[in-house]
Structures are given as C-alpha cells and as structure tokens.
Amino acid sequence: MPDLLFATPALPLDEAGKYVAGAYIVFLVLIVVYVAIMASKLGRMEKELRELAGFAESRAGGEAESSSDREQVSADV
Amino acid sequence: MYGKGLKPLSIATVALLAAGLSLVFFYAPLDADQGFIQKIFYLHVPLAITALVGFIVGGVFAIAHLRSGNRKWDAYSYVSIHMSVIFGVAVLITGAIWAKASWGHWWVWDEPTLVSFLIVFLMYATYYPFRYAIEDPDRQARYASVFAVTAGAFVPLNFMAVRMAQSLVHPRVFATTNGGLPGSMMFTFLVCLAAVALLWVTLVKLELTAKSTSGQLKRLRRALDAPPTGSGRPRIAPEVS
Numbered sequence: 001m002p003d004l005l006f007a008t009p010a011l012p013l014d015e016a017g018k019y020v021a022g023a024y025i026v027f028l029v030l031i032v033v034y035v036a037i038m039a040s041k042l043g044r045m046e047k048e049l050r051e052l053a054g055f056a057e058s059r060a061g062g063e064a065e066s067s068s069d070r071e072q073v074s075a076d077v
Numbered sequence: 078m079y080g081k082g083l084k085p086l087s088i089a090t091v092a093l094l095a096a097g098l099s100l101v102f103f104y105a106p107l108d109a110d111q112g113f114i115q116k117i118f119y120l121h122v123p124l125a126i127t128a129l130v131g132f133i134v135g136g137v138f139a140i141a142h143l144r145s146g147n148r149k150w151d152a153y154s155y156v157s158i159h160m161s162v163i164f165g166v167a168v169l170i171t172g173a174i175w176a177k178a179s180w181g182h183w184w185v186w187d188e189p190t191l192v193s194f195l196i197v198f199l200m201y202a203t204y205y206p207f208r209y210a211i212e213d214p215d216r217q218a219r220y221a222s223v224f225a226v227t228a229g230a231f232v233p234l235n236f237m238a239v240r241m242a243q244s245l246v247h248p249r250v251f252a253t254t255n256g257g258l259p260g261s262m263m264f265t266f267l268v269c270l271a272a273v274a275l276l277w278v279t280l281v282k283l284e285l286t287a288k289s290t291s292g293q294l295k296r297l298r299r300a301l302d303a304p305p306t307g308s309g310r311p312r313i314a315p316e317v318s
Contacts, residue, residue, distance in 0.1 A: 016113040019178035023117045023171040030167050041287055048294055
C-alpha cells in the first residue's frame with residue numbers, strides 16, 4: 001500500500017485543489033446525510049416493530065390467560 | 078421484497094465509485110485548458126445527466142400509474158423524482174464551485190445551461206408542495222403523476238433548447254467537431270457516469286424498501302388493531318405495499 005501511494009502522482013492541492021476537494025466533499029456529505037436519515041428511519045421502524053411485537057405478545061398472553069380461566073371455571077362447575 | 082438484491086447492488090456501487098474516483102485522480106490526464114479544476118467535470122456532469130434522466134424515468138413511471146391505476150408506479154415515480162432532486166442539489170453546488178474556480182463567480186445568469194438546470198430543479202421543487210396540498214390519496218397520486226409526466230416531457234425539450242442556444246461560455250466536451258474528450262478522459266467519464274447512475278438506482282431501491290417496510294408496519298398495526306405508536310406524524314410519502 002505505501003508503495004502504491006508512493007507511485008501515484010502528487011495531487012496539485014493548491015488553489016484548484018481546494019475547489020476540487022470542496023466539490024467531492026459536498027457530494028460525500030450529501031450521501032452521508034442521506035444515509036444517516038435512512039438509518040434514523042430504520043431505527044424508528046425497528047422501535048415501532050418492537051412495540052407491535054410486545055403488543056401482540058401481551059395480547060396473545062392475555063387471551064391464553066382468559067381461556068385458561070374459562071377452562072378452570074368450567075372444570076369447577 | 079424491494080430489499081432483494083440490495084446488498085450486492087450496494088457493494089457494486091461502492092466498488093464502481095471507488096474505481097471511478099481512482100481513475101479521476103490517478104489515471105485521467107490533466108486538462109490542457111483548465112488543469113486540475115476540470116476533475117470536477119467527472120462528478121458534476123454524471124450527477125447532472127443522472128438527475129435529468131431520473132426526472133424522465135419518474136415521468137415514465139407516472140405514465141404507468143395513469144395507465145394502470147396501480148399505486149406502486151406512483152411510489153416509483155415519487156421516489157425517482159425525490160432522488161433526482163437530491164442529485165440536483167449536488168449538481169447545483171458542484172456546478173457553483175466549478176464556476177467559481179473557472180470563471181470567478183459562483184453563478185452566471187447569462188449561461189443557458191446553468192439557468193435551464195435551475196429552472197428544471199425549481200420546477201421539481203414545487204412537486205412536493207403540489208403533491209401534499211392534496212389530501213385525498215388517489216387524487217394526490219393522479220395529480221402528481223400528471224405533473225411528473227408534464228415535467229418529464231419538459232426536461233428533454235429544455236436540454237435540446239440549451240444545445241441549440243450556441244453558448245460559447247459552457248464547454249461542449251461531447252462535440253464531434255473541434256476535438257471532444259480524448260480516450261482516457263472519456264473512459265474515466267463513462268466509469269463515473271455508470272457509478273453515479275448505479276448509486277441512483279441503489280438509493281431508489283433503498284428508499285422503496287424503507288417505504289415498503291413502513292407500509293407493512295402500518296398494515297401490521299391495523300391487523301393487530303394496536304394504537305399508533307411514536308410521534309404519530311402524518312404521512313408525507315406514498316406507501317408501497
């Protein structure tokens with residue numbers, strides 16, 4: 001890798017380099033911001049899915065409990 | 078379903094972008110006229126071409142929506158336009174940087190290429206308020222599709238008008254007379270164009286996947302009859318099922 005870097009031509013990072021670097025950094029920043037927004041959306045969806053899973057589990061648990069109560073009542077009768 | 082193939086697509090995009098950047102800085106020769114500044118060309122022009130083609134693609138999806146009435150095509154059209162607007166922001170910023178470096182001004186109002194792109198960009202910037210001013214989802218999708226078709230037809234017309242304007246200020250590097258790009262520059266440009274186009278496709282797919290997942294979550298919530306969670310924000314984009 002250092003050999004490769006040594007072999008590459010020196011980039012003229014003077015006045016022109018400042019603008020070229022600026023243009024490519026703007027592009028990179030836009031992509032990073034977009035990916036960050038998408039990551040935040042994904043985080044929200046994950047949270048929502050977890051809450052829905054919890055809701056479904058609690059409802060299934062409640063239904064199982066009430067059916068076992070019903071069975072208990074019928075057995076007592 | 079939309080997420081299928083997203084991983085290899087992302088890897089291919091990153092690889093092609095890396096290859097493109099390597100070619101730009103270590104293979105393509107310095108331009109005799111502009112020198113190192115011309116390296117912006119390999120980013121700015123592919124972004125502009127991809128954004129403009131993306132707007133046209135959005136129009137084509139809108140036609141499919143109007144013909145079939147399938148909301149899926151409306152979502153495709155929306156995401157295509159959305160991504161092209163983001164690319165358009167990058168085009169305007171990189172173009173302004175290039176203009177400042179080459180001409181000494183951030184913006185030149187008598188240059189048809191710049192002004193025409195700004196007009197196209199601003200036209201598509203009105204797509205969002207136009208779309209969300211309509212509450213009924215079906216009408217919203219239909220009107221947005223009509224907008225996308227009309228605006229999409231305007232893009233190539235605008236492009237042709239600018240080419241016919243015969244400006245001497247903006248370089249015409251794809252001209253067949255008076256030179257044009259040498260082979261190594263053209264090869265680098267084509268790799269960069271492919272990389273940026275692939276990036277557009279990947280981001281569109283990612284956005285569609287996110288919208289589809291969000292739609293599935295809403296369906297799940299309705300099926301469970303659960304109360305809405307989170308901030309309860311209003312819907313700001315078409316659902317994809």
